[in-house]
Amino acid sequence: MMYNSSDNKDIWIGYELGGSTLQNLTFTIKGTFQSGVRMYGIEHNKFLRDAVEHKSIMQDLIKRILSVI
DSSP, X not given: XXXXXXXXXXXXXXXXXXXXXXXXXXXXXEEXXXXXXXXXXXXXXXXXXXXXXXXXXHHHHHHHHHHHO
């Protein structure tokens, strides 16, 4: 799925404890200029699609994030 919009309500988090960052596991973001305007394409990576489809993956991720804050 690809989105080409962003607003000031977007929230980004980054979580890193060795290995790849959560952002790199969940999204691929690419920016380009179109008609003098910066446009961003956001692609959902396999990890995010799997986490949405299999609730146990998302539950484990949330537990791990909460354990470090």
